Amino acid sequence: MLNVASGARVKIGLIGRWLTCIGLCSLLLSGSGCVTGEGAEDFPASRSEAWRFLNHATFGPTEADVAHLTEVGYTAWLEEQFAAQPDTTARAFLEQRDAELKVDEPANKTRHEQIVEAFYTRALIDRAQLRQRLVFALSEIFVVSLNNAELNARPSLVAGYIDTLNNHAFSDYRTLLEAVTKSPAMGIYLSFRANQKEDDAIGRIPDENYAREVMQLLSIGLHQLNMDGSPVLDGSGQPKPTYTSNDVQGLAKMFTGWSFYRGPAFSSQTEASCFNGAISCQDPEGAYRPMVAYPAYHSTSATSFLNVAVPARTGSDPQADLKIALDTLANHKNVAPFISRQLIQRLVTSNPSPAYISRVAQKFVDTHGSLKEVVKAILMDEDALGSPYHALSTAGKLREPVLRLTALLRAFTFDGPGLKAGTGRVKNAGITSTSDASLSFGQSPWNSPSVFNFFRPGYVPPQSKSATLGMVVPEMQIASEISVTGYVNSVLSLLTNGIGKVGNQAGVRLVLTEQRPMAQVPSDLVNEVNNRLLGGIMSATLQKDIKAALETIPVPALNEAGSNTADINAALDKRVNAAILMTAVSPEFLIQK
Secondary structure, eight states: OOOTTOSSOOOOSTHHHHOOHHHHHHHTTOOOBOSOOOOOOSSOSSHHHHHHHHHHHSSSOOHHHHHHHHHHOHHHHHHHHHHOOOSSOHHHHHHHHHHHHHHHOTTOOOOTHHHHHHHHHHHHHOSOHHHHHHHHHHHTTSOOOTTSHHHHHOHHHHHHHHHHHHHHTTSBHHHHHHHHHHOHHHHHHTTOTTOOOOBTTTTBOOOOHHHHHHHHTTTSOSBOBOTTSOBOBOTTSOBOBSOOHHHHHHHHHHTOSEEOOOOGGGTTSOHHHHHTTOGGGOOGGGGTSOOEEOGGGSOOSOEEETTEEEOOOSSOOHHHHHHHHHHHHHTSTTHHHHHHHHHHHHHTOSSOOHHHHHHHHHHHHHTTSBHHHHHHHHHHSTTTSSOGGGSBTTOOEEOOHHHHHHHHHHHSEEEOGGGOTTSSSOOOOOOOOOOOTTTSOSOOTTOOSSTTOSSOTTOOOTTSHHHHTTOOOGGGGGOOHHHHHHHHHHHHHHHHHOEEEETTEEEEEEEOTTTTGGGGSHHHHHHHHHHHHHTTOOOHHHHHHHHHHHHTSOOOOOOTTOOOHHHHHHHHHHHHHHHHHHHHTSHHHHEEO
16 A cells, blocks of 8 residues: 655555566557548647647646637647747846845855756746657757756856857757757867867878767767658668768868857957867857857868868858858758757657657658748657547557656646745746655756766567567666656655745645545545546556546545544545655556657
8 A cells, every 4th residue: 555644655555566677668559549640621620639738838727728728729829829929038047046046045156957947947837838849859860968067067057058049949840950069068068069170290180070979869860751740761781871981071171160259359369269168258148159160270171071071261161161061051951850850759659650750750841841830840750649549559549657747747736935926036946856756856957967868769578578669769868767667756745845946935736635635535535636637547457457446445424523633634635645746656657649
């Protein structure tokens, strides 16, 4: 039986039936339907259809979101979201938090934790939910991470990068690619900043890191693709590579001669000092401005890459060469299926059908890479719409820990001292890290361990049913026995103690007083949690198990004196916590359909 009163650990009873490290590998296959969604009707036909759409497009459905989507329909909702702007920029959040810390904690300077605070605050309360969800998806493709020492020490660089993704989330792929390429955060993370031309006298060659990763991860991938995402095979039945080491070397020359922006106040500094990032030439504005060209450091020798030959140039024009490089990448036939598949994976399903990929990739081509139109195509596709009841058995994705947390909080009423209006301070959820797999959720935004994100899009759990069926389960790459237990305990801690910190209080707490009276009748409480967390599609088996567990938690009757109200409320709260906990750790919540 669940020990919901303990704040430190939880005894696994009924939970163990559903959640084990081994069992997680097959959860993705637990669907029962065999047809695709019902089609592109503009209004959800049921709560479950609205709930499913919002799971794909937001950080978790709220009751208000479900009601609004049901009223206005998909198209109007999307247009509202495309027009919505973030409540604040990452820069403004970071700078205001820095000012607050100088008062609250004068010994401390701006810390990298504020980037995570900004993320969770936006994910929970920002009105521009679709933009924020897409920025999170893009951050897991166009990766930069606070695990880099320089970015960790200068979080303003990451704030600038977040604002770059926000500004270009609904633009076109080519524009986004250039903005990402010129971002000082990306320049540092993939050693593109201060990349110099070759010098035969000392044996120096241009750094190849960005040239390699921009092809492998940000544009064309390792293998040539058909429009449906399937690999193009050679005569031996092997996938054809998209590029060679010679292409990497040739492209690297095009990415030389870029470094930090410097304003007029730093004009007295030498170009060499500014190009190399000397402290004396670190304009604070450079964290938020695109990198600028330093022609003296740019290669002008002949080069070639991806069947494009660039002759030797007599003059140095880093911007012109960058345009050639990025145009070549953006116009490659692989970009549409490669990027489309990954965006589908981040928003909707880990194993999109070839037809789904092909439809979205064709929209990518037809609109010249319009991310707005691509996202609309992803969310409005027949494979994404309709009731989760009717989703393909291979549809869906394991929710990554960050999305579990945000969906759980947004499903109910929550509050926190930093979220109240009229305080004169920036709204702040106070959640600074969720990285620890044993003590927290095992994933923290903007803290990817490498350029390959927290997990690879093609990850296949070894010796699993998914592997046998040729399916991928990317999010399983960060699942382990430790993280499974840590997640259960983290949900319990969230229910009993809240999460994060603002001052000496929890940053965010669930407010479950609305659910308390429902706990008098276990079936009523189960229905409420079912609607909030699962969109009303909880299986009969899970409903039965939760109801049975709730009935083991006795609720005393009100005595004649009416003096035991506190005891009654405590018992009802235990029931509420138990119902939410058992749902949140069930496969039915862990798998987003």
